[in-house]
Amino acid sequence: MTKPTESELEILRILWAKGPSSVRAVNDIINESKDSGYTTTLKIMQIMVQKGLVDRDESSRTHxxxxxxxxxxxxxxxxxKLMDTAFGGSASQLVLQxxxxxxxxxQELEEIKALIKKLENGNQ
Incomplete structure (x- = not known):
């Protein structure tokens, strides 16, 4: 898998949350938190197509x-990658940090406790 850049990851998060979207829709969401030009978003998304991170439906005028x-x-x-590089492969050190x-x-702590209990019981 090609590791997405920060900008690509931001676009992927939008597509995961909103589903298939136009460049304009993605750019509008990005602009809620920072200024980003339409052409910049378009170029990043075109690169993402080349990398195989996203697919583009060209069947209508708006891709x-x-x-x-x-x-x-x-x-x-x-x-x-983070666990290997920053924590020497130790999941416990990553979690503790x-x-x-x-x-x-x-709520997150309750979810973590439930996961620990599940893992202790051998149910993965």
Whole structure:
């Protein structure tokens, strides 16, 4: 899998959340948080087609782009790389560092506890 750049990842997150979208729709969402020109977004999305990250439907005047790679696959690949490079392959060190930041909500902690219980019982 080709590792997406930050800009490509931002576009993928939009496509995962909104589904197939036009460049204009994606650019409008990006512009809610930062200034980005339409042509910049278009160029990035064209590169993403070449990389195989997204597909473009050209059957109508307005081209529609959809993610070809799933969110979980990207997250898993990026997490594996982070765990290997920053934490020497230690999942526990990564988790301890993440939880030690204090930004974890009560609901997230409950989900983590449920996952731990599931893993302890051998149900993966």
């Amino acid at each position: 529609i782009y959809r993610a070809l790679i799933g969110q979980e696959k990207v997250q898993t690949a990026m997490l594996d 993440a939880l030690g930041r204090g930004d974890t909500s009560k």
